[in-house]
Structures are given as C-alpha cells and as structure tokens.
Amino acid sequence: MAQDSENDLVRIQTTKKDLGLTAEHAREKLSGARGPQYWRSLQELTEDPEFDAMMEREFPRHASEWTDPVSRRGFLKLMSASMALAGLSACTKQPFEPIVPYVQQPEELIPGKPIYFATARPTPNGAYPLLVRSHEFRPVKIEGNPDHPASKSIPQGSYPAELRWGVTDAQSQASVLDLYNPERSQNVTFRGDTRTWGTFVGAIRDAFGAERGRGGAGLRILTDTVTSPTLAAQIKSVLQANPQAKWYQWDAMNRDNARTGAKLAFGQYVDAQYRLAEADVVVSLDADFLSGSHFPGFLAMSRDFISKRKLDLAGGEGEAAKMNRLYVIESQASTTGGKADDRLPMRACDVEQFAGALANALGVGGSNGTVKDDHAKTFLNALVKDLQATRGRSVIIPGEQQSPTVHALAAAMNSTLGNAGKTVLYTEPVEIVPTEQAAGLKELVADMNAGKVTLLVMIGVNPVFDAPSDLKFADAFEKVALRAHVGIYHDETSRLSHWHVPMTHYLESWSDTRAYDGTVSIVQPLIEPLYNGRSAHEVVAVFSENPGVTAYDAVQSYWKAQNKGATFEPFWNRALHDGFMPNTASPARPASARPAASALAPVNDELEIVFRPDPTIHDGRYINNGWLQELSKPITKLTWDNAAIMSFNTAKQLGVKDEDVVTLELNGAKVDAPVLVVPGHPDKTITAHYGYGRTTVGSVGTGTGFNAFLLRTAERSNYAAGVKVTAKSGERWRLALTQHHHLIETKKWKEDVVGSSQVGNEAASRDLVRSATFEEWRRTPGFANEGEHQAPSRDLTLYGEDGYKSWVDDPAKNAAHQWGMAIDMNSCIGCNACVVACQSENNIPVVGKEQVLAGREMLWLRIDTYFTTPNTNDVSNPRAFFQPIPCMQCENAPCEPVCPVGATVHSPEGLNNMVYNRCVGTRYCSNNCPYKVRRFNFLLFADFDTESYKSRNNPDVTVRSRGVMEKCTYCVQRITSARIHAEKETRKVRDGEIVTACQQTCPTDAITFGDITDKNSRVTRMKSNERNYTLLAELNTRPRTSYVAEIRNPNPEIAVTPEDHGHTS
C-alpha cells in the first residue's frame, strides 16, 4: 500500500454513499429476463453509486500520464548498463557437458534455425516435462514434451504420429523469463559483501568441520520439496555421514493434508493419481484441479477430464455421444467450479461436513456430517444416486487445501465405490522422502530456539517470508550461528542470512526430477549459468567427501549406479533425448482405504478465511515474473495484486465494496487488504491468495498485493474461522482488472432504462456465448445457429462478383491454403497457458499496473469470462464460460479499409496482416474492430534496453516500438517457416504441420488451426460441427476464427429450472 500513496493515480477519494452491490439489485436485474443471464461481474450486474460522485468531479484522476515514476522499465533501463558490463552476450553458450537435442532437429547449429532440447521444470508437485526451443544457444520458448505421459496432448484425432505436440501450463511458459531476469542474484555474498564461491566453500567447510565431531549435530538442511533422486541421495549420504544432522523440506503450498489423510486412510504416505479418462462422474471436494500447475498432475487431469467432453472426438457423434459430469463442492470461485455441471459453493469447513454426509450416504463408516440448506440436500441426494449408478466409473477428488479428514473420507469413498485401481491409483509419493512439512518446520524452529542449530543451509526456500506466522521463524533464525541461503533471487531469507549463494535456474544446470506420476526426467541445461549460479547438487556436495563435484557428475554418477554395465551410454543419451526415462512411473500400490475413523471438526458459524496459493505467482516464487504478474487471474481477472475475495452478500454484510481497504484480523495478526467481490464465491468466507506482499523482492514484485502469510498459522494453514474484518474508511486500493475496467452504472441507468436486466443481459442478448445442456443439444443439435445473430447472405454486396464473393467462395484460387481456427468452448478451462505462450512466442511487452488500469494491456490473446446462472435468480452460484479471443482474421476485416496507409491488409491466404513498419498509429483500425483484439503501443512498452531480455526475444518476431498497432497474426512466423519447408519439398503444407503457440500449449486441445480449404483437416471438421458459430456474425465480418458452442451436462434432479440456451429471441 505504501507505494500506492505515492501515486495519486491509484488512489481515488471514496464516496460516502452506501454500497450499491446487493443481491436484491442483481436479482431484480436478472429476474424477468428470458434465457440465461451472462454478465461479466457484479459491478455490472448491480449499479454502483461511485460513478455519480465521479461525474460530480467531472474527470477523476487528472492523471498526468499512465506511467508510475519508478516503473519496472525504468529500473531495468538502469540494469542494462550493468548487464552490458556483465558481457551477457558472451555468456550465451551451451554447457560444456554434451547435451542431446530432440528428434528431427539438426544436431549442429544452423544460424536462424532453432534447436529443441528436452528437459523438465521441477516443481514441488512433480516435474513439468518440457521441450525447449533454443535460438543460437538461447532458450527462447517453452513447449511441452510430446512423448511424456504427463505432458502429451489429447490424441490428435486424424493426425499422423509424427504430428503431435506436448502441452504445458502458464508457469512453465513464463519460467523462461525468470532465466533472463537481470535482477537475479549474481554473486556469492557474505553479509551483503561479494565473495567467491571458494571462500564460501571454505567458510562452510570450516563450520561444518567443527560439527563433524559431534555427528553434525548442529547441521540442518532446509530444502523445498525434493523430487530429484540424485539430490535426495546426496543429502541422504550427508545424513549418513553425520547421523545427528537433520534435513527438512518446506513448501508453503505443501501437501501435508494429503499426506496425513493418506496416513489415516492407508497407514502410509501415498499419492492419489486420478485417471479422469476413465471417469464418467467426477466429484471435486474443493479440488481446483483445472486451474493450474498448483494442483498435482494438472496437465494430465485436465487433459483426461476434457477428453470425456469432446463430443465429436471422444464420445462419438449424435446418439453415440457421451459426456462425463462434474460435480464441484467448493469454498471459492475457481475455474473448476466455473466449468462444473453442478456446483455447490460453501465454506471450506462445511465441505468437510458435506464430505462426511456424502460418505455416510454412500455407506462408508465414520461420522455423519450435517448438510444445512435444502438445495445442498437435493444436491447431495442426486449426487449419491449418480455415484451409486456409476460405481467404478466415478471418482471423488479431495482438494489440496481440504482437511486430512476429507482426504481420508474421499479415499474411503473411492474404495467403497470400487474406483480405487480404476479411476484412481495410489502410488508412492512424488517426492523422494515424503514428510509432513509443517511438523518438520516446527521441529526445526524449536531446535533453533533451543540453540541446537549452529549451521543452517537453506536451498531454494524462503521461510522467513512463507513460514507459518505463529512459528516466528525469523526470531528463531537469528539464533543460528551460521546461516547460508541458496536461491535464485535475494529474498527475505537471504537478507537475514550470513551467506547467500546465487542458485541456477533449471535451464542452466543439470539435475533430475520426477513428474507427478513418478516418471523420471533428466533436467538438461540449455545454457551456461548466466549469473554464476550454483545448483543444489553442488551446494550439498560441499558437505560430502569431494566438495568439487559438479551437478553433471553428481547426476550422471547417480544414474550410472542405477544402471550397471555397458548399457549406460545409450540409456543416458536416450534419456536426454526423450526427456524422460520410460517405465519409471511409480507402480500403483494395491491399497484399500479403511473407513475413516477420525471425527469431523465441530460445526461453526463464524466468518472464515481460506488461504490459497496465488493462481499466477503461486507462493510468491514467481513474483518477479512480469508475464505472470500481468496475467489476469482466472475468474477474478485481477492482475498485479491479490485481494480479499468475497461474495457480494458477505461484502454487503461487511458494508464494503470493490477496492475498499479492509483490515483482516486473525488471532492477533493483522493485514490490510483490498476487497474484490467475485460472482459465485461462497458466503461467509473470504479467499486470500498468499505469495504477494513481499518485502525483499525485485522491482517487478515491489509493492504488489498484501501478505496473507501474516495470518497463516501452522495449525490452520488452509482455512480458519473467526477472521475479523474492519473497513478502513477512506482508503482505496485500485485493482487492475483486465475485464470490466471502471464499468460503473449510474442510478439513472438502472431505474430509467434498464429497469430489469438490460445490463446483466448484455452479453446474452448479443449471443456471444452460446451453450446448451446435453439434453437440449440432443433435442436441437443446431441450437448454436438459431436466432437472429446470423451472417447476411454473401449476395448482399454492391460489387457483385468482384467483391469478397470472388475469393471467399473460391478461396483456393488465391493461394494454396486458407487459414482458419476453431476454438472449442467445451474444452477451454480458462487456465491461461495459451495467453503466456502467445506472449512468449510473440515478444509481447509487459506494461505494468498503471497501464493495465488505463486499459492498455498488450496481450494479443485474452480469455473473456462470462457468467450465467442455470437458475436465473441465483446469482450466487453462476456458471463461468471461458472464451479465448485472438484476432478473428475477418475475411471482410473492418480494420483494413479504414487504415489510411495500408498498414493492415489481407494476405492471399486469408490472414489479416499487420505491417508494423508502415503503421503510423491512427488507431482507427482498433476503433473499428468489433472484437477489440488490436493492441497499441501508447508508449514505448517494448524493452529495448535490457541486454538479457534482448536475448529472450523470439528472433522470428519483430519487437514493436512506440506508436505502432499490433495484434494476433495466427503466428505467421510459424506459418511461413512451415510453408518454406513444404515448398522445399515441393508439396503443400500438411494438416497439423502448423501449430500456433496457443494451440500447442493448450492442455485440453481447445484450439484447432489449419487449412479450411482442406476438406480433411481437423479445423474443417471442427467448423463443420453443428455447434460451430462465429462472433457477431451479423456484422458480416466473416471471421476465420470460430467457436464451438459449449455443452453442459447438469444433473436434471438438481437444476432448478432447465437451462435455456443462449438465445433471447
């Protein structure tokens, strides 16, 4: 907040008027409207009196200019000098050790031709297998590994085997930016003074030497969750040599609940792996498995889940069509809940009660839970019936943040329903040494306080920031004689440590890791460390007999030990080449859960706060990543901040509204947070994403968000009842939402014009989102193309045969190919991976919070989110629809005729080209674009100064300068290279040969791109689908990007009124 007060842009005077956001307003808007209501947020649905005040002041915020004085770019410009000194360009070379490129790529470097290398991004939840594109030894673009079971995409229907690709998540896509971040720590430091690695080793060895005698009694090693067999082996050997020494693992978003739950259910630690491709009924007990990599196995789960909803591919057409059903009982508003066929929002603690009731109803032992209102009861009964009917084909998924009891209950229910071994497998945990981390950390803190710890080595952790607040880690920390921190950035912990050692990025150093399913990957570096980083392996080696061992030696020797004999070389090369070791997935353990004995937590009726990892920056580890900061979080559309997220009923009760600053108080601890009201959020609970509000952090993360860790205790680390909320009158905190900027209706609007539902109904009456229930679709398969919003006849042209008819009706005569795209709304889960992929592929700049507030974000691909209620009166429990919006590449592009210099013109292949060099920036094209997909460089947004970021840029794409319009090009650089390749072989481009960046990364294969003149191409098949429609067709823009209407499969016994599809006509 401090940074905020410096900047009057972000601060606006609050008005004394009372809150406009009420359920009543919303209902009265919605009631009386035919059909489902799509609206974008509650501010729109209800009117907010603030605007009146704004008009009194006529123009608020006489903003001098939308850039904050100490801007990110400004800082990095300073950095550039030092980068130049660092002579970065000289550093961009491949590692000395032999690395093995991926298939079908030239082994040697041909300038201008990228080389692909398989590697993996380790995370606490298991590794993300990657294929990294390297230009002139510079890793530039992250893709998924096509062969790895965890990252291969949905079988591409008709595609030949060699045309397949791997999928990734947003964080993996963005991780390449961290590699080049000039703010990474670059030197070994002792109390802030620069030292050499040698001195560090010396100092540590001395201190360690003293400990040796007492079996290393004073030595503690604190790492994040270790999924690297080699590292684990290294640490274990250290512990063997020093039996008194101890090793702890800590991650803020740890899996203690799952572990404890497993102990309860199975008497041992296990990982549950869900096989959603086998499941017809999926029940999520607060499990947010569709919204990103913070859920273990996110890629595979979303892929398998959606594969059961691809009505044209998986289920077969027409009568044969089948579709799974997703029930979500959740304590927040998540994409998983948004995609649910039937959703039941409730407080996190009530989920446990619901689970108990469900278990009880399914005949699993254990105590019965209480289900309060009638709707929940209806829901429960219908759910039970459904589960009984689909034994062995259903699955119940407990949420990571849910209590051990819920995990145990879920396990028990899955066994009872005969799902174990079918839709859910129980395997050895992904981390090599599973622990209950909070307990471990407690022990460590106790030892530190007791003065037992003389030497503490922390690798890749930041406990001073993210340890449970009640442990008072920092205080205990001070009592340790020698504290060494190894990390990629200087952070809160390094500031309090004696030694800091810069750590290598995963693209810089050798390691190995396991994916969520246990499959082992070798982490292969693509580049020599940019900033003298050291890997965890090297640091741990300091405590071994031969401190000098490199990461490469460590990893290789470990695997040599695993594969005796002459077979090693081929094995090793294969592993590097493929990016993983086949058949290393953890085998399923024949485990049957015993009925959960543990009692349910007592029912309470207090206001609750739920702690969740942030959807984009997780537990704060990615806070310095501009791409993730500016990535609008699913559902909330929030960027650059976190907020106290609540339902509007709760907000009403608390007498607060969006952007009001409130003080959250939980057993003594206090923190100030801005309010954000989100549709579908359960009442009487507040969601706080942790990871923001860091104090020692790079310029990108500075001043963003509030620190929810301050409220988070070891005991109640996921949700806690009894939070006190007090509004700080007069204080506002501007929240940069990428959708619905300052959309405030005046009182007049509501009373005089709209009366009922005009505003709320805008999106619906415009027919942007078209959806139906499974049953309705069966009845009227063509529902998506009924109604008034249809394209006019092509004969309606002044020019007769000369007009677009000539080349649209017979496009092939213009060029060998005509490109088009189809986006399957059924498959899109709004996970944002495509957005970051686009940003990475196309060198899209980050603009910063002030610019986002001004409405100038640059992302070429955005995910519009609309809400609708199956029951038109129940605004508290909406469905969310995610609609990715790239350029529509209209055949009659409205942007083209208005450009005075012909800077945007049509290509023979039907692309709406943007000629940056010719653009003078009149912005008329953007005004005239009905889809508002064009982005303008209002200021010099691109970073031309930071050396390291220059190396990050994709050399195949222009970096746009100030005053130029830009937009999605269907990745024209990829199209061109494929065309050239095909021409060399004198053939046409094959279907699937061109994959756009967004399509390639999509975990659920929601995006299809190809030649629409090729009758057999997948895109043609998608477009021939009856549910295929185009946005704003009545404008006769003839978009090449089309959408496949979404089908939901709600349980008829639950839906209060059957959902009518998107037409108001």
Next chain:
Amino acid sequence: MATLPDNRPVDLTRPGYSTPVIAPGYNLEQVTAKIANVILTTKIKLGWFGVFIIAFGIMNLLLGAVGYLFVKGTGIWGINIPVGWGFAIVNFVWWIGIGHAGTLISAILLLLKQSWRTSINRFAEAMTLFAVACAGLFPLIHTGRPWLAAYWLFPYPNTMKVWPQFRSPLIWDVFAVSTYAIVSLLFWYTGLIPDVAALRDRAKNPIAKLFYGILSMGWRGSARHWHRYETAYLLLAGLSTPLVLSVHTVVSWDFAVSVVPGWHATIFPPYFVAGAIYSGFAMVLTLAIPIREAFNMKDFITDRHLNNMAKVMLGTGMIVAYGYATEAFFGWYSANKFEFFMIQNRMFGPYGPMYWFLILCNIAIPQSLWFKKVRSNVPVLFLISLVVNVGMWLERFVIVITSLHRDFLPSSWGMYHPTKWDWMTFFGTMGLFMTLFFLFIRVLPMIAIFEMRTLLPQAKVKH
C-alpha cells in the same frame, strides 16, 4: 484625414424600419479611412497588447504539450483500448466545424446576394483559415508516429512503391481539409488584393508600403481587371459552396464509414454540416461582438448583422436538433441490439450527464433566439454564442467517446479520462487561434473596404 460624420438620429420606432447594413452619412473616403486607419495610423492600443500577450501565453501551452507528446508518445493522453480516439479528434472536428462559417458567409451569401455579408466576410474568412490551421494540427499529432504520418498520408512516389490506401476516410480527410485550406486561402487573398492596393497607396511607412505593395501585385483598379476579378470571385464562390459542404461531410464519414454503433449512421453528413455552420456562426458572433466594440465598428457591423447571424444559428440549430432526434429514433426503430444499447448508454450511461448538458446548450438555450428581444440584446447574444460553442464541443465528445467506450463485446468495455495534457493541448489551440487572429486585425483590413464602398449611395450608377 477624414472627419467622421455627425450621426443624424434615426427614428428606430418608424414601422417597417430595419437597421441598415451600414450607418448613414459615410462617403468613400470615410469608409476607407475608418477601416484602414485601424491598421495604418491608429496607435497600437494597450488593450490589444494585453490580450495578445495572454493569447500568446496560452499558445505556449500547446507547444509544451505537443513537445512532451513527441517525446513520450500518445500514452500521455487518456486514450486506451477501446477508446482509441479522445480529445484530439474531438477538437479536430470542433475546429473544422468552426472553420466553416467564413467560407460559407463569403461564398453562399455572396451567391444569394446577401449584401449584409460584406462587413463580416473578411474576418469570418480569416477565422476560417485560423480554425482550419488549429484543426489541421490534430490529425497529425494524434497519430502514434507523427514524424511518419506527416508525409506517408500524401501520395508521393517512393522506393517502397507503397501508396496511401484511398479507401480510408482518413485519407479523404487529408484531401478534403487541405483542399479546403488552399481554396479558402485563395478566396481570402483574392478578396484582399484591392484593399491592400488601397493600403499601399495610403501607407506612409516605407516598410508597410513595400509590404502591401508586394501583396497587392500592382493592382490599380482597372475596369478590365475588375471585370475578370468579379468573374473569378463569383466562380470561386460557386466552387467553395459545394466544397464547404463536402468538407464536413467527409469529416462525418470518418465516423459514418465505420461499423461502430453511434458512428455508423446515414444521418451524419447533413447533421455534421449543419452542426458546423451552427458552431461557425456562433464563433463569428463570439468574435464580432467584442471587435465591433473595441474598434468602434458599430456603424459597419450593425445590429442587423447580429440579428441575421442569430437567425442563421436558430435555423441550423434546429437541423442539429433534428439530427439528435433521428439518432435516438433510429436507435429504437432499427431494432438493432447494438444501436439500441448505444443510445441508452449515451443518454443514461456513465457519460449521460454530458449528453444532457449538450442538449441544454445546443437545443434548449438557443430556442430563446426566437424572440427579437433576445436577438437584439447584444450581451445575451454573446453569451448564447459561447454556450453554443461549448455545446458543439460536447456533441463531438459525446459522439466520439460514448460510441467507443462500450461497443460490441462487453468484455472490452472501458472508460476514458482525459489527462492534463489533453486539456493543455485543447486550450493551447485556442491560444494559437487568438494569436493569429489578433495579428490579423493589426495587419490586414478586418472589413472588405472595396465591398463596403459598393454599399454607399455614391456607388450606385444611375444610367
């Protein structure tokens, strides 16, 4: 030095009396003297200096704002996506509109043989030129890369063999506005030639003599010259009339050609042209009233002129009102979702108050012009002219902003807040306008001398 006539009292109560376009009792020499002396002999008034300095100061706001704009980029303004056009375009349309009265008065009223035009057409034309100069700034500086826009918008052969895209209304604009500027300049200068010739022969100061001598090109009032001169002037008037109508038509196409609800309307051309004349006459009044006070020109710019201009304002104002009505009506009658929403949003959305304020300024208040009392009350007339200027600016603001900020996809709706740079640029152009205008009335005859002569009884040839 001529002596001014004793104004014999005129019985204004006499039925059927209307104020003459020139007060009685003047002879040729006196007309020449009265107008020419403002420039040649009268000492520069302190008042003139005062106002000029102020105007010049305001003009420097513009220089500052534009300077910073070129350094930083259009991001210093309030524009964004979806509102890609802001003050720059609003001001452009406003100034161009003002720039219509001059040529209209000179051309159309000449063709209609409205002799009362003679005493106001000269500075009305000057006003036109300066307004067009102000307007012309904006299309250039509002672009992202003005250093390129400055010449890429004109067709010239270049190594890349690329040409302007002639389907774009913005290019039509470039041609329309520059044509209008050139023709207005020619028209104005042609009208000036005989007058500067008169100044040349009157001037004592050798520099002034040389200056006017060059400008007059050796004009000597030969009957043969007068003959061709009159022909040329009449033809120019004939050409300017369709031109002046075409210019704001083209400007309206900048909007009407798009697909944006609230822009895409067939009513735009007539309604824009009427609006232009409306604001133009308002501005002429705004200038004429103080000037005839300051330079004691009441005998030449009589109440009759003010009265007539007020009537023209009333008329064009009604056409504009009809335009608003049609827009609203078709918003509903078209049964087009987007049109209907647009008109609702325009009236009751976030910018609703501005819409109603513009209705007040452009329709409600001017209705008072129906009454002769109001038309003949100079201070009130002056105020009304100011109100209409404000109203017409608001109209353009409402058209540009409210149509853009909520168009087709609700997900992309936004708001527009002008920044201090927007305001500086806007006021700055007013400074530029006033600076040019004050220089003009010091250097050139603000009233067409030779045409005034023709109004005198002596000028009537009996046989």
Next chain:
Amino acid sequence: MKPVGIHGVMAEFNTADELVAAGRRAYAEGYRRMDAYSPFPIEALDEAIGIPHTILPWIVFAGGILGGAAGYGLEYWTQVIAYPLVIGGKPLHSWPNFIPIWFETTVLGASIAAVVGMLALNGLPQPYHPVFNIQNFVDHGQNDRFYLLIEAKDPKFKSAEAQSFMTSLNAAGVWEVPN
C-alpha cells in the same frame, strides 16, 4: 508615329456616374484603346468602354476536369495497377470509396485555375505601371476618385486632341501620362 514618351492621357472624375458617362462619350468618339480606373467594380463600365467578355470560365472548367482526372487516375493507378492489395474483402476498383477524393481534386483544380487564370489574364503581378506617375491617381485612385485613360496606342490617339476632348467632359483634372 506616336510620341514614345507617352502612355496616354488620363482624366479624373469625382463620381462613378461621370466616369461611366465619359467612357460612353469617348467610345462614341471612336476611341477603343481605353481603360477606366475605379476604387470598386462598376459593371456599367464594361459596355461603356467596350470590354469583351472574359474567357476565364473556360479556363476554370478545364482546371476542374484536369484536377478530377488526375485525382481519380491516381486512385485507380495506385490501388488497381501499381500496388494491388486485398482490403477488407473489397474489389481492387472499389469506386464508391474513390469518389470523395475525385471530388476534392476537381474543386482544387478549378479553384487554382480561377485565381491563377485571373491574375494571368490581368497581367498581374505587375511591378510598374505608368498610371502611377500621376500623383492624384496614387492618392485617390484606390480610394474615392474615378479615372479614364486613353492610351497612346489607340490608332486615333493624338495627345493634344485627347486632352481637349477630356477637358470637354468637365473632368476634375486632365494629365498626360508619361511612360
């Protein structure tokens, strides 16, 4: 053989009426190479001293045609021949979009022709002209007096006769205008 040093004979009148009358008389007298000077246009003079109708309108017409042709030609050539591009699905020759500029260039051509043509026909700019040798003309010519000039070029011209003739028109003054 006329005296080289003389441009003609000039008479001054106080009113436009007198000038027109004098002009008529002189024309009746058989003088043809005459010119009249007045501070404002007097239509009656045209027939009085026999000024033929000007060809200016035809020049303006030609200018208009030329401007229009150039404008549309430019549009067609650049958009259809020189650098054809598909713009918004419109045909290369999307003539309705070409009309506005065609109109503007037509008006521009005609207007320039009008002004330039007028000046050219009038022989302006003209740095020197003999009539300015007469001080009265300089003082009053562009202000409040009216002048009739019989040029020496006139076949019937004899300086003395001309002067006496002028005086007979009760002119306010009569001068011999040196070259």
